[in-house]
Amino acid sequence: MALDPTDLFDIRSLLSDEERAVQDSVARFTNERVLPIIGDCFEQGRFPRELIPEIAAMGLLGSSLPEQYGCAGLNGVSYGLICQELERGDSGIRSFVSVQSSLCMYPIFAYGSEEQRQQYLPAMARGEIIGCFGLTEPHGGSDPANMKTHAKRDGGDWIINGAKMWITNGNVAQIAIVWAQTEDGIQGFIVPTDTPGFTAQEIHKKMSLRASVTSALFFDNVRVSDAQRLPNVRGLKGPLGCLTQARYGITWGPIGAAIACFTEATEYARQRILFNRPIAANQAVQLKLADMARRITLAQLLSLQLGRLKDAGTMQPTQVSLAKWNNVRMAIDIAREARDILGGAGITTEHCPIRHALNLESVITYEGTETVHQLVVGREVTGINAF
Ligand code: TGC
Ligand code: FAD
Numbered sequence: 001m002a003l004d005p006t007d008l009f010d011i012r013s014l015l016s017d018e019e020r021a022v023q024d025s026v027a028r029f030t031n032e033r034v035l036p037i038i039g040d041c042f043e044q045g046r047f048p049r050e051l052i053p054e055i056a057a058m059g060l061l062g063s064s065l066p067e068q069y070g071c072a073g074l075n076g077v078s079y080g081l082i083c084q085e086l087e088r089g090d091s092g093i094r095s096f097v098s099v100q101s102s103l104c105m106y107p108i109f110a111y112g113s114e115e116q117r118q119q120y121l122p123a124m125a126r127g128e129i130i131g132c133f134g135l136t137e138p139h140g141g142s143d144p145a146n147m148k149t150h151a152k153r154d155g156g157d158w159i160i161n162g163a164k165m166w167i168t169n170g171n172v173a174q175i176a177i178v179w180a181q182t183e184d185g186i187q188g189f190i191v192p193t194d195t196p197g198f199t200a201q202e203i204h205k206k207m208s209l210r211a212s213v214t215s216a217l218f219f220d221n222v223r224v225s226d227a228q229r230l231p232n233v234r235g236l237k238g239p240l241g242c243l244t245q246a247r248y249g250i251t252w253g254p255i256g257a258a259i260a261c262f263t264e265a266t267e268y269a270r271q272r273i274l275f276n277r278p279i280a281a282n283q284a285v286q287l288k289l290a291d292m293a294r295r296i297t298l299a300q301l302l303s304l305q306l307g308r309l310k311d312a313g314t315m316q317p318t319q320v321s322l323a324k325w326n327n328v329r330m331a332i333d334i335a336r337e338a339r340d341i342l343g344g345a346g347i348t349t350e351h352c353p354i355r356h357a358l359n360l361e362s363v364i365t366y367e368g369t370e371t372v373h374q375l376v377v378g379r380e381v382t383g384i385n386a387f
Pocket of ligand 1: 098136141143145168235237240241243366368369372376387
């Protein structure tokens with residue numbers, strides 16, 4: 001029996017019926033709603049906001065959070081498959097869902113008060129309130145411990161000053177989860193984006209993640225009440241805990257981007273006739289395609305096992321770092337190689353590899369650069385901190 005080139009080890013057979021159903025419904029959404037428009041969105045530098053209600057109606061926002069907050073209550077593997085199928089469309093669509101789910105809803109769920117959960121989570125699951133996550137600052141994102149943005153107590157309020165940089169959804173969001181230095185260490189605040197003193201400025205001229213909104217945030221004496229502070233976490237482990245959730249999803253997403261590029265390159269290579277035969281008949285091209293299939297298979301196995309560890313409650317941040325490093329590197333290499341197999345045709349957005357390759361330049365940088373994740377793994381295996 002012929003094998004599925006995008007699932008050579010029949011990893012789908014390891015999924016539950018529910019996980020397969022989630023994957024199929026998101027795959028359908030990507031095929032029918034994302035793929036027909038995404039090349040134009042990328043070219044125009046436009047995030048397709050019109051998809052938000054459908055994404056919400058499918059239960060993709062905060063999908064792993066409990067049903068009592070209006071969320072789908074899915075497991076970690078299902079969340080991973082959602083990321084994979086969305087990023088098969090475009091990293092920008094997956095980014096939107098990652099930020100809303102893992103970086104905004106998750107901290108409200110994990111570190112927020114019950115009132116905050118009730119106030120925000122159901123509306124965020126419905127897509128009526130969109131969030132952004134402000135951790136990175138202009139002077140350097142890899143070292144968030146060196147944060148300059150600060151919040152000072154003023155009676156029952158807090159006054160926030162500072163700036164954040166490269167913030168996904170910044171100009172789309174109604175609330176920002178803002179991490180700020182306080183007298184008691186780093187704390188998180190839910191800041192409505194219409195609060196006086198808050199400004200979001202969209203970043204233009206991007207050559208990557210063009211179908212996503214990226215912004216700089218400025219805080220000029222932004223006053224929020226203590227009820228807007230996330231009460232149940234202090235210190236860098238707050239934002240890093242959110243990053244672990246989002247990075248987990250990002251280990252899956254690039255598998256989708258890689259599958260899209262691999263599929264397009266394979267079809268093209270079978271049809272493109274040069275020297276009187278398809279270019280796929282050349283050993284040099286087959287080696288490239290076989291290597292893509294090998295690397296995709298390994299990444300799929302890595303993420304599935306990571307998801308099973310997550311669902312068992314034993315997943316460790318170092319494991320997430322290794323998988324983020326491996327899977328994003330796998331995808332960016334495949335996207336570039338696929339672009340090459342398409343020759344000149346590969347440089348236009350008529351074909352997906354160049355768009356994915358450019359997007360993956362962001363994915364390999366955000367949520368911890370490749371080097372940061374290599375050093376996390378290096379620290380684990382040597383016991384020596386190289387940061
Ligand atoms: P260290 O000072 O040792 O630890 C501080 C505390 O945090 C705990 N911790 C973690 N907790 C949960 N998850 C993790 N991954 C954690 N890593 C550390 C740690 O146990 C400690 O807790 P405690 O109780 O002892 O205080 O910090 P470190 O040396 O581990 O961190 C250094 C380093 C470089 C790894 C870290 O700063 C880092 O990861 N830097 C990269 C920053 C980053 O990834 N920024 C991403 C910004 S958000 C983003 O990019 C969104 S893009 C989204 C999209 O559009 O899809
Ligand atoms: P820097 O930290 O300045 O790093 C520059 C270079 O130095 C990198 O190559 C890095 O690997 C290297 N380096 C740093 N430290 C070391 C070391 N110790 N040893 C060796 N090499 C080192 N942030 C958010 O908070 N929220 C968001 O929603 C968000 N969305 C983003 C969306 C996009 C499209 C992009 C591009 C970024 C986004 N980010 C977001 C920011 C992202 O997390 C940061 O870009 C990333 O953490 C790296 O920070 P930096 O850009 O300041 O690079």
